[in-house]
Structures are given as structure tokens and as C-alpha cells.
Amino acid sequence: QVQLVESGGGLVQAGGSLRLSCAASGNILKINVMGWYRQAPGKQRELVATATSTTSGHTTNYADSVKGRFTISRDNAKNTVYLQMNSLEREDTAVYYCKAILKITTSPDISYMYWGQGTQVTVSS
Secondary structure, three states, rough: OEEEEEEEEEEEEOOEEEEEEEEEEEEEEEEEEEEEEOOOOOOOOEEEEEEEEOOOOEEEEHHHHHHEEEEEEEEEHHHHEEEEEEEOOOOHHHEEEEEEEEEOOOOEEEEEEEEEOOOOEEEOO
16 A cells, blocks of 8 residues: 655745655555645645656656746655745645655556645745
């Protein structure tokens, strides 16, 4: 079984910073994609940033609303993804979810998708 555990959320003033972490554990063979999504009250879950494995490292993708403010990074050795959030705005308030697309040791030919439980980020003015 695979688990994704997020941490690092909290309350911060506008203009401040937070760093989210998401650690994947279990019978993981390879993680292809790790990313962050968020869901604000009354809104649909939306992509924040993803980091996709390549032969030379990772390629990243960001929502337009966070470009230049947020940075996603991965530590393959720890099966962990981070989201450094700077210049936070009230509109960034949401529950942030980690997602991973990966292969497990018992089914190496199939890719599975897993979600974390979510971590609350609240930005006050």
C-alpha cells in the first residue's frame, strides 16, 4: 500500500511564505509525477504545480496564478515533493493536496494515482 503524507500548512499573513512537504511511502517502484493541487471553499480542485520525471531530472508545470511565486521541487531519494510558496495572497487560501502517479513493486507495468489527505493553508490580510 502507498501513502502520501503532507505537512507544512498553516496560517500566514499576506506576503508571507510557507513550505509544504509531501512524503510518499510504501511499496513504490518509481514515481513518475508528483504535484500539488488545491481546493478553496465552493470551488473545484485545481492544479497548482507538477514535477514530472525525465531522464535528466524533472520538468515542472505551474498554474498561471502561482508562476513566479511558488516553486515545486522533488527529492527522489526521499520520495518527497515540496512546494515553496512565497508572496502569498488571500486567494491562495485553500486545502492543498499532494498527488502522485507511480508504479508499485507488485505491479510494475501499471501506473497508479494516489492523493494525500490535504493540508490547510490560510492567508490573512
